[in-house]
Amino acid sequence: MQGIAGQRPLLIWVVHLSVAALVLLWTIPTFGLLVSSFRDGDQLSVSGWWTALTAxxxxxxxxxxxxxxxxxxxxxxxxxxxxxxxxxxxxxxxxxxxxxxxxxxxxxxxxxxxxxxxxxxxxxxxxxxxxxxxxxxxxxxxxxxxxxxxPRFTLENYRNVLFSEGIGRSFINTLTVTIPATIIPILIAAFAAYALAWMQFPGRALLLAVVVGLLVVPLQMSLIPLLRLYTDIGIGKSYIGIWLAHTGFGLPLAIYLLRNYIKGLPKEIIESAKVDGASDFEIFIKIVLPLSFPALASFAIFQFLWTWNDLLVATVFLGNNEEQLVMTGRLRELLGSRGGNWEILTASAFVSIAVPLLVFFSLQRYLVRGLLAGSVK
CATH class of the missing domain: 2.60.40 (Immunoglobulin-like)
Known part of the structure; x- marks a missing residue:
C-alpha cells in the first residue's frame, strides 16, 4: 500500500500536466484566430498571428x-x-x-x-x-x-461580417432551423428512452440494438434518398424537411444517451409511483422528466452545436435560396469561392461561435453529469 500511496502524487501530476497540455493545444489556435480577426488583411496574408505586435x-x-x-x-x-x-x-x-x-x-x-x-x-x-x-x-x-x-489592427473585418447585406436574415434563418431541430428530437427521444428503460414490450432488446447500430451510420448515405422522398411528398427545400432530417440524424444519440440516464434512476421511485396508481405517462411527465434534466441539457448542447454549425445538411435540404440561406452559407459566400480573404474567415469564425458559446456555458454544468449517466451503479 505504501508503494501505491507513494505513486499517487506522481500520477496526479501526470494527469494535471496532460490536462494542461490539452487545454493549451486548444487555446493557442483559438487565441491565434482571435488575434487574426482584428489584424489588417494585407498583414495577415503575409505573416502569422504571433507577429501581430511586430513590424x-x-x-x-x-x-x-x-x-x-x-x-x-x-x-x-x-x-x-x-x-x-x-x-x-x-x-x-x-x-x-x-x-x-x-x-x-x-x-x-x-x-x-x-x-x-x-x-x-x-x-x-x-x-x-x-x-x-x-x-x-x-x-x-x-x-x-x-x-x-x-502593426495594424482594425474592426473593419467585423463590420464586413456583421453588417454585410443579408447577414441578419441568415441569422434568423439559422435560429429557425436550430431551435426546432434541437427541441423536436429531445421530445421524441425522451419518450422512446423511457419506454426502452422501464416499459416491457416484445422486441425491446432488438429495438435498442438497432438504435445503437444507427449511431455508426454516416448521415451522408441518406442525404439524397431523403431529399428525393421529401421532394415527392412536397416538403423538399423547406424548413419542415430540414427539421425532420436533423431529427432523424440526432435521434439515435439522443435515445441512447437518455435511455442510459433514465435506466439509472432509482427503481424504487418508479415502483412507488406505480403502486400509488400513476400511469406510465404520469410517471414520465411528473417524475422522469424533471430528474432527467442533466441528460436533456447535455444532448441539447450537442444537437444545438451540430445544427448551428451545419452547412452540408442545410445546403442539401434548403439550398442557396437567399430567403432561406443560413449563417454558414452566408459566411461562405462572404468569404468567396477562392477562400483567400483570411481576415473575413477569422472574424466570421468568432461571429458564428458566439451563440453556441452562450448555450454551452449556460448548460455546461449538466454536460458531464449527463454524459456519465448510466456508467456506474
Missing amino acids: TERNIIFRAPASAAQVQDGDQWVIAGNVFEGQTEGEVTAFGFSSKAPAAFAPGQAAEMRRGQVLEVSRNGDFRIASPEEMKGKRGARIFYTSIDP
Whole structure:
C-alpha cells in the first residue's frame, strides 16, 4: 500500500500536466484566430498571428500613374506621387524598377531607367520619375519596393461580417432551423428512452440494438434518398424537411444517451409511483422528466452545436435560396469561392461561435453529469 500511496502524487501530476497540455493545444489556435480577426488583411496574408505586435516586411508592386499625369518642371517632365497611396503609411527600405532586381536601390538613390528616365523613392514612400523628354504610354511604370509596416489592427473585418447585406436574415434563418431541430428530437427521444428503460414490450432488446447500430451510420448515405422522398411528398427545400432530417440524424444519440440516464434512476421511485396508481405517462411527465434534466441539457448542447454549425445538411435540404440561406452559407459566400480573404474567415469564425458559446456555458454544468449517466451503479 505504501508503494501505491507513494505513486499517487506522481500520477496526479501526470494527469494535471496532460490536462494542461490539452487545454493549451486548444487555446493557442483559438487565441491565434482571435488575434487574426482584428489584424489588417494585407498583414495577415503575409505573416502569422504571433507577429501581430511586430513590424511586417512586405514586397509590393506599385503601378505609377500613366503619362497623362506628368507635369513639366523646368526642362524635365515629372510624374510624382506616393507608393502607399491612401494606405496606412509604412517605411520603404528598398526599391527597384525591374522584377529581376526589386530591391536594387536604397531609399533616396537615383535609379536610371530607360530613355534617360530617373526614378527616386524616399523612405516615406514619395516617388519621382523624371524624364528629359515627354513620356508617352497608356500604362505607368512599375515600382517594386520593400516596406516595413507597423502593426495594424482594425474592426473593419467585423463590420464586413456583421453588417454585410443579408447577414441578419441568415441569422434568423439559422435560429429557425436550430431551435426546432434541437427541441423536436429531445421530445421524441425522451419518450422512446423511457419506454426502452422501464416499459416491457416484445422486441425491446432488438429495438435498442438497432438504435445503437444507427449511431455508426454516416448521415451522408441518406442525404439524397431523403431529399428525393421529401421532394415527392412536397416538403423538399423547406424548413419542415430540414427539421425532420436533423431529427432523424440526432435521434439515435439522443435515445441512447437518455435511455442510459433514465435506466439509472432509482427503481424504487418508479415502483412507488406505480403502486400509488400513476400511469406510465404520469410517471414520465411528473417524475422522469424533471430528474432527467442533466441528460436533456447535455444532448441539447450537442444537437444545438451540430445544427448551428451545419452547412452540408442545410445546403442539401434548403439550398442557396437567399430567403432561406443560413449563417454558414452566408459566411461562405462572404468569404468567396477562392477562400483567400483570411481576415473575413477569422472574424466570421468568432461571429458564428458566439451563440453556441452562450448555450454551452449556460448548460455546461449538466454536460458531464449527463454524459456519465448510466456508467456506474
